[in-house]
Amino acid sequence: MGLSEFLCKGVADYLIRCSLFPMFRRRYGVDAMTYQRMANLASMGWSMKPITAMFSDIFSFFGYTKRWYLAVSCVVGAAFALAFALLPPAKASAAPAAVFVFLTSFTKANVDILTQGHYSRLIRRIPLAGSSLVSWVWWWVLLGSLVASVIAGPLADASLEWIGVIVAATLQFVTTFFFVMNWYGENKNRVNRAEDAKFMRAKLLEERRDSSKRLREDDDTAVAEMGNHSMLVLSDEVCAGVSGEEEDEVPPLPTCCCGVFEVNKEVARRSWRIVLYCLLVAAGSVVMAIVTVLGDIWSLLYACIAVSVAVCVFGFFALPLVIAKANLYTFLSMASYIQLPGALDSFYMARPDCLPDGPHFSFFFYNTVASIIGNIGGIVGILLFRYVFSKKSYRITFVFTTLVMVVASIFDLIIVERWNRPRVSDHVVYVLGDQVVYQVCYMLHFMPGIILLSRLCPRGTESMVYALLAGFANFGQAVSNTVGSLLMEFKWPVETDPAVGCDFSNVKWLLIVGHLLCPLVCIPLVFLLIPAARICDNIDVDGRVVRPQEPPGDCKVEGSRESLSAQEPVLK
Structure with missing residues (x-):
């Protein structure tokens, strides 16, 4: 699991993400506001997770619910990434490139969510291993992103960013071998x-x-x-x-397509509401992707409102109340921190002829040096989670990380307003804020959510429910990007064309609203939507503590039958 996440979600996905700015802004020649839209397609691809998880839980492929879906996703995803890399360098290539980014991100999301569904089953089988297993997987993801950052920066500075995309395609294809050999050890x-x-x-x-x-x-x-x-x-x-x-x-199950698929009718019958919800979230993601590429600003606004309201409300019909509330909080926490790649990336990377007094970061610093430091920050976040916050309350952890993430965003405002000049280098301020404080808090905010989602997943539909919850978080990120586009196009535009005259005066307002004010909305919602439990507690789908992983104080299960009792749910 660690190695597949390292290659696919770590190296390959991060190479694609690092290539977006140089590919769209330089190779395809789009402006900052168009790039804000196009970059959003990557998040939308990840929000398509539920459709794959639903299909894999209901239809086992050649006797396995994950193995062969994983293999096919790696092959198809590599093909889409290769197509993205080989498009001609022209403005007309921007729209098809965004579609290929959406599709290759979707296949990487498939690998990720089916892997998470697999270890969700393992966590339910051995709850004591929950924090350690999630930490182990994320160690590998961070290591992969570290390797990708070393590759991406120098290639972009040499105008060879498309080679990084080809490397990503190759690594995703190599991962196919793991699933063909069933190195996950998945049962039939x-x-x-x-x-x-x-x-x-x-x-x-x-x-x-x-x-x-x-x-x-x-x-x-x-x-x-x-x-x-x-x-x-x-x-x-x-x-x-x-x-x-x-x-x-084991008694045979119904089959279709000449025995290629086994049909788990009981999964669909017991979880028909979840099936409908998976279809709704996937359909909403497709609608948002189409409108993002082809629609005008009003179409984007109406689609964003309609789809967001529909998927949020339907969650309370399709899911148990506690899961629906956690799902809504995850969505809102992601959507409320407004993503602004079109404004911030363009500001930090602006050339002297566009922004004479700007930071003028190189790709090597922005994608390599800063990312390496950011990954170190992520590792610190994992360590803090593993040894400090894994025994704390979900609520305390979420409130703390939200507040510190807001504080970290002040560093961006300092650079944009040039308050640090001439005494302090832009590079130092950027690293301290975005790549140290923010990355530590992001991991501390993200990993408790992963644990909570894993513990709430019902048996037999781990991939489906986990995909809904995790995919909904990705959909929240996509909505966040969309709101950023709407703010830029409606109220605070950013001009990045030197021929017209670059104008970054509105970036400060985007930061104040999107990074400092909006995230604070989530603090009261924590106490309304998140269970009053510790991260190390085992909870049921009603939000009740079934058996704490450890007794109060040190979170250790007493008795000689520790592993057995941890697997037998007994209401506290």
């Missing part, structure tokens, strides 16, 4: 279904035993009534078996 779909049914039967039995004395006396009868697994298309004998049973001991 029918084995996983049997494991889920066994868990459900044990849970029903436990609930019966705890309900009343009468039901405890009639336990055998109750199990016979409640333990029939026709809903899961599995027999009681299979459900009584141990996970890891031989494939021929």
Whole structure:
């Protein structure tokens, strides 16, 4: 898992992201406001996760719910990245390039979400490993982005950014080998279904035993009534078996397309609302992508409002209340920190003929040096999360990181207003703010969300529900970019054409509204939408603490049956 995330989500995806500014602004010659729109397509591709997770949970491909989907995604994603790299350097290439970025980002999102669905199942099987497993995966992601930053900067300074995109395509294609060989060790779909049914039967039995004395006396009868697994298309004998049973001991599931797909009808039947929600989020992402590329400013505004309201409201119909509330908070926390790549990237990278008194950062500094320092900040964030915040409350962690991220944005305002000149270098201020303080807090803000989503995912639909929650966060980032575009096009435009006369006077207002004021909206929402639990607590879909990973104070499970008790949910 670590190596695939290193190559695909770390190196390949970061190379694509680092190439966006030089590819669109220099190779295709678009202005800052058009670039703000085009760069948004990368986030929209990642918000398409739910459709893949839904399809993979319902239709196992050659007996696996993840393995072959992962392999196909790597091959197709490499092809789209290659197409993006080889488009001719002309302004007319900007729109198709944005489409290719959207599609290759979608395939990388597939690899990421199916991997996360796989380790979500592992976390539910062994809850004590939750923080360590997530930290391990993110170590590899950060290492990959570190390698990508070393490659991207020098290539962009040499006007060879398209070579970095080809490298990204190659690495994503190489990752295919991991899935063909099944190095994830994924079980067959029918084995996983049997494991889920066994868990459900044990849970029903436990609930019966705890309900009343009468039901405890009639336990055998109750199990016979409640333990029939026709809903899961599995027999009681299979459900009584141990996970890891031989494939021929598991009853066959319905198939289609000459046996290529096994159909998990019970997943679709039990989760039909989630299926509809996945389709809605994916459709909303496609609509937003089309309007972003082809629509005018009013179409973009109406589409943004309509799609955002629809997906937020439908979440409370499709998901349990606690999951829906956490989902809404994740969306709002991402959407409220307004992304401004068109304004800020153009300001920092502006040439002397456009902005004589500007920072004039080179690509080597902006994409390589600053990113390396930022990755070190991300590593510090992981360490702080692992050893300090992993035992704190979700609410305290989210409030703290939100406040510090706002403070970090003041460094951008200092550079834009030139308050640091001539005493302090722009490079120093930028590194301290964006690449140290912000990156540390971003990881501290992001990783508790990953843990919370992993713990809330219902068994049997890990990929689907996790994709909804994680994809909704990516959709929040896309909305954030869209709001940034609307602010620039409606109220505070930025001019980057030296022939007309560059004008960055509105960047300060974009920063004040988008980075300093809007994120503060999330602080009261934390107490309304996030469960009152610690990050190390195991919680059920109702937000109740099932069994803390460790008792109050030091978060350790007592007793000699630590690993066993951690896997058996008992309401506190």
